[in-house]
Amino acid sequence: MGTDRMKKVCIVGASGKLGQYMVRHALERGYEVVGVCRERSVPKLAAFEGRMSVVPGPTNDPEVIRRAVSGCDGVLTVLVPWGVQQYASGTAQAVLDHARPDARLVFSCGWHITRDGKDRYSRMFTLGIRVAAVLGRLVRAVEIDDQVEACRRVFASGARWTVVRGSSLEEGESQGLPVWSRHVGDPVLAGNLTRRVDFALFMVEALTDDTLVQEAPAIVGCRTPAALAHTGGPRDHAQPGRTEGARFRPGRTCRFRSDRAE
Numbered sequence: 001m002g003t004d005r006m007k008k009v010c011i012v013g014a015s016g017k018l019g020q021y022m023v024r025h026a027l028e029r030g031y032e033v034v035g036v037c038r039e040r041s042v043p044k045l046a047a048f049e050g051r052m053s054v055v056p057g058p059t060n061d062p063e064v065i066r067r068a069v070s071g072c073d074g075v076l077t078v079l080v081p082w083g084v085q086q087y088a089s090g091t092a093q094a095v096l097d098h099a100r101p102d103a104r105l106v107f108s109c110g111w112h113i114t115r116d117g118k119d120r121y122s123r124m125f126t127l128g129i130r131v132a133a134v135l136g137r138l139v140r141a142v143e144i145d146d147q148v149e150a151c152r153r154v155f156a157s158g159a160r161w162t163v164v165r166g167s168s169l170e171e172g173e174s175q176g177l178p179v180w181s182r183h184v185g186d187p188v189l190a191g192n193l194t195r196r197v198d199f200a201l202f203m204v205e206a207l208t209d210d211t212l213v214q215e216a217p218a219i220v221g222c223r224t225p226a227a228l229a230h231t232g233g234p235r236d237h238a239q240p241g242r243t244e245g246a247r248f249r250p251g252r253t254c255r256f257r258s259d260r261a262e
């Protein structure tokens with residue numbers, strides 16, 4: 001989809017850290033922005049007052065989502081495993097059910113989500129996810145299995161989706177568009193660190209990148225050592241806001257040779 005056809009976007013989970021960065025990137029692109037967040041979190045969006053509209057409510061409420069995505073060309077959804085109320089799968093399902101059939105749908109999650117089972121995780125990573133899943137369920141605070149279910153439903157849908165799988169995150173100024181690969185375990189992803197602002201940048205860029213339709217890119221910061229090694233070393237930062245990926249394929253995100261042959 002060309003940038004000119006992306007006019008109105010909905011950001012589901014707009015009040016969170018990733019959501020607020022996405023609001024910022026979307027407004028910078030001149031998009032009309034509708035945000036969805038829990039009623040009590042609306043004040044977190046005060047900085048954007050007058051520049052976006054907000055539909056308050058739980059993101060897994062189909063009626064809230066139906067109203068919010070109406071007329072939207074794209075929907076950016078933060079999938080979170082909080083609570084034991086099928087929040088992530090309910091949110092994903094509501095978006096799948098109510099977004100326009102031709103809308104670009106971009107969902108966020110972590111590396112632990114696998115689309116085809118070909119991701120290769122370290123023992124530490126797998127152990128960490130298992131412990132978080134068990135402890136989270138025990139204290140009824142986190143439902144990692146439900147985020148897995150949410151992504152399973154997205155993968156099975158015929159929609160124009162992208163599931164962006166984030167590495168470990170850190171705060172800090174933008175370093176540029178993250179690089180991506182189809183499988184966790186690919187050498188380029190070894191750094192396992194992305195600035196949250198750049199995760200958001202990737203999500204918003206994906207709205208107009210048709211090469212990412214029905215892809216589940218695992219992303220990593222473009223300045224991590226392995227990413228730099230794969231892209232041929234440090235590059236100048238003369239154009240703030242321009243992306244590392246853009247230097248390889250103008251206007252497009254950058255994927256790596258390691259998985260191109262598939």
Ligand SMILES: NC(=O)c1ccc[n+]([C@@H]2O[C@H](COP(=O)([O-])OP(=O)(O)OC[C@H]3O[C@@H](n4cnc5c(N)ncnc54)[C@H](OP(=O)(O)O)[C@@H]3O)[C@@H](O)[C@H]2O)c1
Nearest residue numbers: 013015016017018038041079080082108109110166167169
């Ligand atoms: N954190 C990481 O290290 C990490 C790593 C890889 C990928 N990711 C992915 O990145 C995305 C953003 O994650 P984040 O950790 O950076 O968090 P975040 O952007 O701060 O977003 C958290 C979201 O969860 C909502 N939320 C918090 N508590 C909730 C509850 N009890 N019930 C319902 N909603 C609740 C927040 O809404 P309110 O504003 O209403 O509280 C907000 O929309 C997620 O898709 C996550 O899977 C995160």
